[in-house]
Amino acid sequence: MIVVEALLGFAFPLALAFLVWRRVSVLGRVSRRLTLIMALTGAIGAALCAYFERLVLTWTGLSFDVATSGASGALLATFLLAAPLEEACKVGVVWPLYRTRRIDGPRLGVCYASAAGAGFAAIEAVVQISSGGATRLTLLRALVSAPAHLFFAGAWGYALGLRGRERRHWFSWAWLVATLLHGLYDHIVWGRGPGLLVTVMPLLVFMGLGAWVALRDVAPSAVHAHHSLIPEPPSLQSMRNALRPVDHQVLVRWIVIGAFVTFGLVLVLLALTIVLGNRFGVDFSLADESDMRSSGPLILLGVAVLLAFPVAGFLVAKASAAHSVLEPALAAGLALAALVAMLFVTAPVGVLFALAVAPLAFGLACGGAWIGLER
Amino acid sequence: MKPGFLCWSVPFFLCALSAPALAEDAPAGANLEAGGLKPPDAVQSDQTAPPPSPTEANLDRADKEDSGRGLEFVWLNGEVGAETLGLQTFKANNLVDAKLVNSKQTGIMYGAGVGVRLLVFTLGARFRLGNFSDWDLWTLNGEFGLHIPLGRVEPYFNLGAGYASLGSFDSKNIGSNLSSAGLGAKGLDVRGAFGVDVYLTDTFTVGGNLSGDLLVLSRSGKSVAAGATTGTAEQQAAANVYAKDGSSVGAGATLSAVLGLHF
Numbered sequence: 001m002i003v004v005e006a007l008l009g010f011a012f013p014l015a016l017a018f019l020v021w022r023r024v025s026v027l028g029r030v031s032r033r034l035t036l037i038m039a040l041t042g043a044i045g046a047a048l049c050a051y052f053e054r055l056v057l058t059w060t061g062l063s064f065d066v067a068t069s070g071a072s073g074a075l076l077a078t079f080l081l082a083a084p085l086e087e088a089c090k091v092g093v094v095w096p097l098y099r100t101r102r103i104d105g106p107r108l109g110v111c112y113a114s115a116a117g118a119g120f121a122a123i124e125a126v127v128q129i130s131s132g133g134a135t136r137l138t139l140l141r142a143l144v145s146a147p148a149h150l151f152f153a154g155a156w157g158y159a160l161g162l163r164g165r166e167r168r169h170w171f172s173w174a175w176l177v178a179t180l181l182h183g184l185y186d187h188i189v190w191g192r193g194p195g196l197l198v199t200v201m202p203l204l205v206f207m208g209l210g211a212w213v214a215l216r217d218v219a220p221s222a223v224h225a226h227h228s229l230i231p232e233p234p235s236l237q238s239m240r241n242a243l244r245p246v247d248h249q250v251l252v253r254w255i256v257i258g259a260f261v262t263f264g265l266v267l268v269l270l271a272l273t274i275v276l277g278n279r280f281g282v283d284f285s286l287a288d289e290s291d292m293r294s295s296g297p298l299i300l301l302g303v304a305v306l307l308a309f310p311v312a313g314f315l316v317a318k319a320s321a322a323h324s325v326l327e328p329a330l331a332a333g334l335a336l337a338a339l340v341a342m343l344f345v346t347a348p349v350g351v352l353f354a355l356a357v358a359p360l361a362f363g364l365a366c367g368g369a370w371i372g373l374e375r
Numbered sequence: 376m377k378p379g380f381l382c383w384s385v386p387f388f389l390c391a392l393s394a395p396a397l398a399e400d401a402p403a404g405a406n407l408e409a410g411g412l413k414p415p416d417a418v419q420s421d422q423t424a425p426p427p428s429p430t431e432a433n434l435d436r437a438d439k440e441d442s443g444r445g446l447e448f449v450w451l452n453g454e455v456g457a458e459t460l461g462l463q464t465f466k467a468n469n470l471v472d473a474k475l476v477n478s479k480q481t482g483i484m485y486g487a488g489v490g491v492r493l494l495v496f497t498l499g500a501r502f503r504l505g506n507f508s509d510w511d512l513w514t515l516n517g518e519f520g521l522h523i524p525l526g527r528v529e530p531y532f533n534l535g536a537g538y539a540s541l542g543s544f545d546s547k548n549i550g551s552n553l554s555s556a557g558l559g560a561k562g563l564d565v566r567g568a569f570g571v572d573v574y575l576t577d578t579f580t581v582g583g584n585l586s587g588d589l590l591v592l593s594r595s596g597k598s599v600a601a602g603a604t605t606g607t608a609e610q611q612a613a614a615n616v617y618a619k620d621g622s623s624v625g626a627g628a629t630l631s632a633v634l635g636l637h638f
Binding site: 140143282295 | 446448493494495496523524525526527529530574
C-alpha cells in the first residue's frame with residue numbers, strides 16, 4: 001500500500017507539470033530536455049531540503065505540526081525555515097538557466113520554474129509518505145500540497161521571465177509573496193488538523209484561476225479562443241489597465257466607504273448564514289479541527305465571506321460611477337486587513353482562515369467591481 | 376536600500392530575532408552532532424516539559440487514531456428514482472411527431488456513478504437510463520461536485536454535462552419499420568443536482584438526490600423504403616415527419632434514492 005501511495009504522490013505533481021509544459025508549448029516547443037532537467041534538479045533539491053529541515057528541526061526541537069510544537073513553534077518552523085528554504089532551493093535550480101539567458105520570457109520562466117516545483121513536490125510527497133506512516137491523510141496532504149509547489153514557483157518564474165523585458169523588476173516581490181503564501185498554505189496543509197484542510201480550498205481555487213489566467217497570458221491559443229465553450233479569462237494586461245487610476249487620481253473617500261460596505265456585508269452575510277444554518281439544523285459548534293466530517297460549517301461561513309466581496313465590489317463601483325477597479329480593490333484590501341486585525345484580537349486561529357480566503361476574496365471583489373464599471 | 380535585498384533579508388532577520396526563543400524550546404533529548412559541532416545542552420529537562428494542552432492532545436489523537444475518518448479518495452453509487460421529462464419543453468422542431476408520441480412523460484430512472492474525491496470536491500462520471508413508456512433516454516455525463524460535510528450528514532451540489540441518447544421508440548406509435556430502422560436522437564445533456572448523503576458507516580451511505588436536466592437533442596432524417604410503410608394513416612404521416620431532420624430543447628427533473636460506497 002505504501003508503494004501505491006508513494007507512486008500516486010510522486011506522479012501527481014509530474015502530471016500537472018506535463019500539462020503546463022504541453023500548454024506552454026502551443027506557441028512553439030519548449031525544450032523537453034531542459035524541462036526534465038529542471039524537474040530532476042528540483043527533486044534533488046527536495047531531498048537535500050528534507051535532510052536539512054530534519055536536521056534543523058531535530059536540533060531546535062521544533063516541528064511543522066501544531067500538535068507537536070504548538071502553534072507558534074509550527075509557524076516559526078514553516079515561515080522561517082520551510083517556506084524560504086524550499087522556494088530559495090527552487091530558485092537555485094532555475095537560476096542557472098536565467099543566467100545563461102535560456103529564459104527569454106515569462107513563458108519559459110513559468111514552464112521551467114513549475115517543472116522544478118513539480119520535481120520538488122514529487123520527492124517531498126515520497127519523503128512524507130514514507131516517513132509519515134503512509135496514512136491516507138498523509139497522501140491527501142501530499143496531493144493537496146503539489147499544486148502549490150507548481151503555482152508558487154510558476155509565479156516567481158513568470159516574474160523572472162519578465163526581468164529581461166521590463167524596466168521594473170518584480171521578481172523579488174513575487175518571490176516574497178509566493179514564499180509567504182506558500183508558508184501559509186503549508187502550515188494549514190501539514191501543520192493543522194485534517195478538519196482545517198478545507199480552509200485551503202479558497203487558495204486552491206485562487207491558484208487554479210491564477211494558473212488559468214497566467215497560462216492564457218504566456219501562451220494564448222487561437223484555437224482555444226474560438227472553439228471552446230468555456231469563456232477566455234481576462235488577460236493580465238487588461239487587469240492592469242482596469243486597476244489603473246483614472247486621470248492619476250485615487251478617490252480616497254470611496255476607498256474608505258467601500259471598506260465599510262465590504263466589512264458590513266461580510267458581517268451581514270455571516271449573520272444570515274448562521275441564522276439560516278440554525279433554522280436548517282446546522283450545528284456550527286460541530287467544527288472540529290481533528291475531524292474532516294465536521295468541516296461543513298467552515299465551508300458555509302467561507303462561502304458567506306467570499307460572497308460578500310464581489311457583491312461589495314459591484315455596489316461600490318456602481319455607487320461611485322467608477323471607471324477604474326482601483327478604489328473597490330483597495331477598499332476590499334482595507335476590509336480584509338480590518339478582518340484580519342479583528343480576528344487577531346478575538347480569535348487568532350481565525351487569522352489563518354482570513355488569510356487563506358484573502359487572495360480569492362480580493363480577486364472576486366475586483367471581478368464584481370469590473371462588472372459594475374461605468375462603460 | 377534595494378527592495379530585492381529587503382525581500383531576501385526579511386526571513387533571515389526574523390530568524391535571527393527568534394533564535395533565542397528557538398534555543399529555549401530545544402528538546403532535552405536532542406543530541407545531534409554534525410561536522411564536528413555539538414549543539415548546546417538543552418535548558419529544560421523532560422520532567423519540566425509542560426503537558427500538552429487539550430487541543431494539542433486532540434490533534435495528536437486525530438492524527439494517530441482518526442486519520443481515516445472522513446477521508447475519501449474514491450466513491451461509487453447506484454440510484455433509482457422517478458424522472459419526468461419533456462423532450463420539447465423549450466423548443467420543438469419535429470424531433471418527434473407530437474400526435475403519435477407523447478413528448479412529456481414520467482418513468483423510472485436507474486443510474487450509477489463513479490469518481491474521485493479531493494477534500495470536498497468530487498469529479499466523476501455518471502450513467503443514467505430513463506425508462507419511459509414511449510421511449511428510453513440514456514445519458515453519460517462528467518460530473519463535478521461540492522460537498523458540505525456536517526458530521527454524518529453531507530449535503531452536496533453537482534454540476535455535470537455529457538452525452539444524451541434518445542431511442543427505443545415504441546413501435547405501436549411510430550410503426551414497426553421506423554422502429555426497426557433505429558429511429559433515435561442524440562445530443563447534449565446539462566445537469567444540476569442537489570442531494571444529501573447520510574453516512575450509516577464510514578464507507579456506506581444512503582441518500583436522496585434531486586436533479587434537473589437540460590437536453591439539447593437532434594436527429595437526422597430517417598426514411599423507410601417506399602411501399603414499406605405499413606400501419607395506420609397517422610403512422611404513415613409520421614414517417615413523412617421522421618424523414619426530415621429534427622431537433623429540440625427539453626428539460627427534466629429526477630428524484631432518486633442513492634446508495635453509495637466511499638473509500
